[in-house]
Amino acid sequence: MKKTKMLLGLSFVAISGLLLIAADHADAPAITGNANDITDVYAFQGQDTNNMVFVVNTQGLLSPGASATAVFNENVMTEINIDNTGDNVEDLVIQAIKRGGKMYFFGPIAPGTTGTSSTVKTAGASGSVDISSYGGAAITSTSNGMKFFAGPRDDPFFFDLNQFKAILAGTATGFNNPGTDSFAGTNVLATIVEVPKSLLGTSATINVWAETKQKQ
Amino acid sequence: MKTNKFKIIALSIVGIAMFTSCNNDDESVAPVTPATTDFSGTYVQKDQMARPAINTVFIASGAPKDAFNTTIPSTMGASYQSVFESRLLALNSGYTTNALGQTAAQFTGLLATDVLGVKKTGTTTFFDGTNVLTGRALADDVIDVELLLIFGGPTGTSNAGLTSDNVGANDKTFSASFPYLASAW
Numbered sequence: 200m201k202k203t204k205m206l207l208g209l210s211f212v213a214i215s216g217l218l219l220i221a222a223d224h225a226d227a228p229a230i231t232g233n234a235n236d237i238t239d240v241y242a243f244q245g246q247d248t249n250n251m252v253f254v255v256n257t258q259g260l261l262s263p264g265a266s267a268t269a270v271f272n273e274n275v276m277t278e279i280n281i282d283n284t285g286d287n288v289e290d291l292v293i294q295a296i297k298r299g300g301k302m303y304f305f306g307p308i309a310p311g312t313t314g315t316s317s318t319v320k321t322a323g324a325s326g327s328v329d330i331s332s333y334g335g336a337a338i339t340s341t342s343n344g345m346k347f348f349a350g351p352r353d354d355p356f357f358f359d360l361n362q363f364k365a366i367l368a369g370t371a372t373g374f375n376n377p378g379t380d381s382f383a384g385t386n387v388l389a390t391i392v393e394v395p396k397s398l399l400g401t402s403a404t405i406n407v408w409a410e411t412k413q414k415q
Numbered sequence: 416m417k418t419n420k421f422k423i424i425a426l427s428i429v430g431i432a433m434f435t436s437c438n439n440d441d442e443s444v445a446p447v448t449p450a451t452t453d454f455s456g457t458y459v460q461k462d463q464m465a466r467p468a469i470n471t472v473f474i475a476s477g478a479p480k481d482a483f484n485t486t487i488p489s490t491m492g493a494s495y496q497s498v499f500e501s502r503l504l505a506l507n508s509g510y511t512t513n514a515l516g517q518t519a520a521q522f523t524g525l526l527a528t529d530v531l532g533v534k535k536t537g538t539t540t541f542f543d544g545t546n547v548l549t550g551r552a553l554a555d556d557v558i559d560v561e562l563l564l565i566f567g568g569p570t571g572t573s574n575a576g577l578t579s580d581n582v583g584a585n586d587k588t589f590s591a592s593f594p595y596l597a598s599a600w
Contacts, residue, residue: 227462227480235461242531243539243552246592251533254553254596263600276458280488287488287530298452314487319454337594348594353587355596356467358558359580366577373576383586386599393593396535404549406530408465408488412458 234258234272235411238387239356242407245393250346253279253293253394255409256387259354266351266386267333271297274414277390278317281307281407283400288313291399294320295349295390302349302390303327307398317412346393354387460485465531467541467557472506472565473499473526492528499523506565507574513564514571515547522564553589553596558582 230236238259245252255277261269276296280289293306296319308323326342331350339348359378365371399405462484464470474483474495486494500523504510510519517525532548533539539550542560551557559579566574587597 227484228477229481230462230484237462237464239467240464240531241551241553242533243550244537251535251539252593252595266599275461278458282488282530287491287528296454298454303452303454315460315485317458317460318456319458321454333599337598339593346593351599352594352596353585353599355553355585355587355589357556357582357585358468359582362580374580376581378581380582380586384600389594389596391594391596399535403535405533405535406465406488407533408463408530410463411461413461414456414458 230411234270234275234388235413237409237411238354240407240409241355247393249396250393251396251399253392253407253409254355255279255295255390256352256354256356257390257411258388259356259385260382261351261354261386261388263384263386269333269351269386269388271302271330271349271388271390273297276317276319276412276414278410278412279392279407280410281399281405283402283405285402285404285406287406292317292320293325293392293394294323295392297330297349300330301327302330302347304345304347304392307394315410315412344395344398346391348389348391350389351386352389354382354385356382358382463488463529465529466526467551468561469526470529472561473502473523488528488530492524495527496520496524499527503565509568509573510565512569514567514569515564516569517564554584556583 234257236257236259238256241254243252258269273296276294279293281291282288283290289310291307292310293304295302295304304325304327305320305323306325308320311318311320325345326340326347328340328347328349329338331338331348333351337348337350339346357380359374360381362371362374362378366373470483474480483495500519503519503523512518513522531551534549538546539552540546541548541551541555541557562580563571563578566577571578589595589597
């Protein structure tokens with residue numbers, strides 16, 4: 200009985216048009232399939248435990264063939280937002296934007312204004328790195344105690360998305376064992392920055408979210 | 416005066432020497448942003464994301480998703496908690512509480528504000544059996560955590576076929592050092 204109810208619930212969800220495209224790959228019409236589309240955000244302690252690593256991946260589900268020609272867009276800024284006062288309003292931002300063959304990084308620095316509209320905080324320039332090419336070695340750079348990377352990487356996300364879709368569609372009642380990673384063999388464009396924790400304020404915890412912002 | 420000039424030249428040479436000495440094939444000192452590069456203009460938000468899959472699971476595709484993607488996190492809770500709760504109960508009409516002891520309102524109250532909480536000291540993980548929501552590491556099986564909390568009930572044992580996708584790891588090994596992510600396929 201319980202199971203029937205749940206299946207009914209799932210059917211309702213499927214009918215109402217909710218499709219999970221995880222983790223956040225291609226999720227909204229305004230951005231699907233373009234350089235603004237964030238697939239995943241990671242924040243973790245670095246190999247040097249004095250540092251925090253932020254990863255923002257975009258342009259998901261790139262096949263190896265498509266990865267060679269996938270490029271960052273000079274009109275799209277990636278912004279990592281950091282709240283260190285617990286009010287879910289950004290106190291610091293780290294910005295990344297492409298110019299020529301390089302990705303330029305700014306911050307951590309207080310934003311000019313919080314919210315959905317930003318300018319590049321050129322006063323907070325922290326470094327840049329040559330954008331790594333598909334098939335080549337990872338090019339990294341360091342400056343101001345920070346490390347930088349931008350370029351194609353394997354998508355680190357894993358999930359049997361296709362089976363989940365089948366469950367939502369009512370054509371399956373559960374996951375398979377073993378499951379199939381729908382993201383196996385696919386790439387993303389990754390922007391990665393490692394930052395001394397001392398640059399993130401003095402709070403015990405931070406709230407983090409990433410945004411893409413388009414030049415007007 | 417002459418001495419000062421000499422000092423300046425000497426400092427410049429030292430500076431250049433220091434600058435070039437750090438270069439090698441894979442790692443270089445990033446140059447200061449060239450003054451000639453144009454970063455002007457206003458940039459307006461198109462997408463945002465924090466916790467994995469959350470807004471995709473709980474916000475309907477199409478126009479509602481575009482709207483959520485430009486809602487600032489400090490207003491998400493008030494705007495979306497009830498939407499998330501309806502979705503949760505549509506996904507699992509038998510939901511009572513989850514393994515964290517959260518009611519539907521409490522669970523969706525947490526999720527509706529889509530920010531990733533990160534601890535500044537110690538282990539950073541979505542969930543590793545001990546630490547809960549202290550960050551997101553590359554190898555974290557975030558989908559299983561979310562499925563368990565959505566479908567698993569108070570003890571994590573309900574709806575056994577829906578609480579794990581049985582994909583427990585990435586298809587490439589991560590690096591222990593920067594840039595951590597594996598090379599592209």
